[in-house]
Amino acid sequence: MYKNKIGWRFDNTYLNLSQSMFSKINPTPVKTPKLVLFNHYLSKEIDLDFSQIDNEELALIFSGNQLPDGSQSIAQAYAGHQFGHFTILGDGRALMIGEHVDKNNNRYDIQFKGSGKTPYSRNADGRAALGPMLREYIISESMHHLGIPTTRSLAVIETGENVIRESILKGAILTRVASSHIRVGTFQYALISKNKNDLQTLFNYTLQRHYPDLKKSETSVVDLLKIVLKKQVNLICDWMRIGFIHGVMNTDNMTISGETIDYGPCAFMDKYDPETVFSSIDNQGRYSYFNQPRIAKWNLERFAECLLPLINDDNKIAIEIATEVLKEFPNIYKENWLRMMKQKLGLLGDEPKDEKLIIELLSWMHQNKADYTNTFCYLMGEYEKRDEMYNEKQFKLWKKKWENRTKLNNSSKEDSFKIMKKFNPLVIPRNHLVEESLKYATEMNDLSKVNELLKILQRPYERVADTSIYQSTPFPEKNYVTYCGT
Numbered sequence: 454m455y456k457n458k459i460g461w462r463f464d465n466t467y468l469n470l471s472q473s474m475f476s477k478i479n480p481t482p483v484k485t486p487k488l489v490l491f492n493h494y495l496s497k498e499i500d501l502d503f504s505q506i507d508n509e510e511l512a513l514i515f516s517g518n519q520l521p522d523g524s525q526s527i528a529q530a531y532a533g534h535q536f537g538h539f540t541i542l543g544d545g546r547a548l549m550i551g552e553h554v555d556k557n558n559n560r561y562d563i564q565f566k567g568s569g570k571t572p573y574s575r576n577a578d579g580r581a582a583l584g585p586m587l588r589e590y591i592i593s594e595s596m597h598h599l600g601i602p603t604t605r606s607l608a609v610i611e612t613g614e615n616v617i618r619e620s621i622l623k624g625a626i627l628t629r630v631a632s633s634h635i636r637v638g639t640f641q642y643a644l645i646s647k648n649k650n651d652l653q654t655l656f657n658y659t660l661q662r663h664y665p666d667l668k669k670s671e672t673s674v675v676d677l678l679k680i681v682l683k684k685q686v687n688l689i690c691d692w693m694r695i696g697f698i699h700g701v702m703n704t705d706n707m708t709i710s711g712e713t714i715d716y717g718p719c720a721f722m723d724k725y726d727p728e729t730v731f732s733s734i735d736n737q738g739r740y741s742y743f744n745q746p747r748i749a750k751w752n753l754e755r756f757a758e759c760l761l762p763l764i765n766d767d768n769k770i771a772i773e774i775a776t777e778v779l780k781e782f783p784n785i786y787k788e789n790w791l792r793m794m795k796q797k798l799g800l801l802g803d804e805p806k807d808e809k810l811i812i813e814l815l816s817w818m819h820q821n822k823a824d825y826t827n828t829f830c831y832l833m834g835e836y837e838k839r840d841e842m843y844n845e846k847q848f849k850l851w852k853k854k855w856e857n858r859t860k861l862n863n864s865s866k867e868d869s870f871k872i873m874k875k876f877n878p879l880v881i882p883r884n885h886l887v888e889e890s891l892k893y894a895t896e897m898n899d900l901s902k903v904n905e906l907l908k909i910l911q912r913p914y915e916r917v918a919d920t921s922i923y924q925s926t927p928f929p930e931k932n933y934v935t936y937c938g939t
């Protein structure tokens with residue numbers, strides 16, 4: 454293991470997988486790297502000490518111009534179903550510079566995104582633009598502070614080079630920190646290598662890295678499927694809780710660790726509409742808010758297909774076993790979703806009409822285009838704007854029913870509000886505010902709005918300051934559109 458004054462402890466175990474699973478390649482140096490954002494909180498959390506390092510040196514390190522000793526950079530191979538179609542992919546514009554192990558022996562992939570071409574770049578440039586990298590930084594850090602499993606963001610560097618998209622944009626590199634980058638698509642890649650050894654090695658590696666307790670189990674393959682299913686159910690329920698729409702739930706963008714990954718065309722829903730999509734290419738609504746659990750199940754079926762050869766030599770028996778596990782998805786999801794919605798409404802215990810009460814609220818929100826986040830804030834007395842909408846007769850009737858239901862809680866009103874406040878954020882990275890902050894950063898070199906937003910998003914469940922701006926909805930209302938591969 455490599456050690457130095459910053460505290461890097463590299464231990465690059467991914468290189469022990471089959472050679473076909475990655476390519477050794479260094480970042481392409483950039484012209485004039487400049488530090489834009491650095492996450493000191495995160496660096497401390499993972500036991501890295503940059504206090505003696507000035508901004509110029511930080512820019513050199515996190516642009517890849519000066520790789521730390523002990524790093525061994527690789528691009529990972531993977532495949533994936535993109536909008537339902539199978540494709541061979543791989544890190545086309547990203548490199549893992551190594552696995553850093555903190556003092557508590559937590560292992561993190563340190564990855565550069567936008568670091569130049571790799572053998573998996575196909576015809577693209579291997580680069581990334583400043584706006585989308587700042588956006589990933591803001592949204593991934595916000596997700597973390599919302600308590601949702603996610604990859605993190607350590608730094609953003611401007612490269613001093615242009616990238617050509619629909620217009621000429623400033624180039625940038627994001628440093629992403631993840632508990633690993635093992636995706637459903639990584640297993641799909643190992644499966645098509647037709648070498649059962651590659652698959653077995655990846656499976657053993659995954660167990661060792663994420664679920665070591667399963668190593669002793671005689672049914673470890675099925676156990677892995679079950680645990681990944683549970684992790685994904687929890688993750689999707691968390692997304693549904695805060696109105697997050699991932700936007701591109703391809704199998705290469707679903708991790709085995711259960712962390713949210715690849716912040717491309719994702720966004721937060723303002724007004725409640727289950728069919729909301731933000732991605733410019735999602736014409737069919739495949740990845741809409743409402744479809745997220747269904748797609749998670751579809752992706753888990755693709756994962757299960759990869760595990761079949763390890764479940765049983767007889768494919769028919771293996772399919773039967775995997776089907777038994779996957780069959781449970783709807784029940785497990787429904788149970789978790791119901792629990793989560795009841796937490797949002799501060800409902801304790803189980804009453805037969807709870808689900809109906811929840812559906813009635815969601816239907817009212819849909820019909821009246823009510824803001825998803827603010828409606829729950831209103832119910833817990835944390836939305837100060839006098840919105841005429843909440844004086845509407847049907848809503849008042851529903852509210853009366855809800856108040857009567859909370860009386861069956863067998864607990865005080867304060868307890869009920871306490872629960873609500875734990876599960877309903879006051880602030881989310883609202884699209885119009887994220888866009889405004891990115892405009893200042895990319896067009897005027899002014900990071901003040903990005904930094905203000907990052908600060909308020911650190912404590913999303915508390916009224917730490919006047920949050921009214923951050924609870925404001927876009928006016929005039931406009932359809933928000935996001936893009937892939939930016």
Ligand code: AMP
Binds near residue numbers: 706
């Ligand atoms: P994503 O939409 O970010 O999940 O990316 C899908 C695939 O396209 C991955 O294999 C990426 O590495 C690749 N990709 C996206 N943008 C670029 C780019 N500018 N250069 C090379 N590969 C890219």
Ligand code: MG
Binds near residue numbers: 705706715
């Ligand atoms: Mg991806």
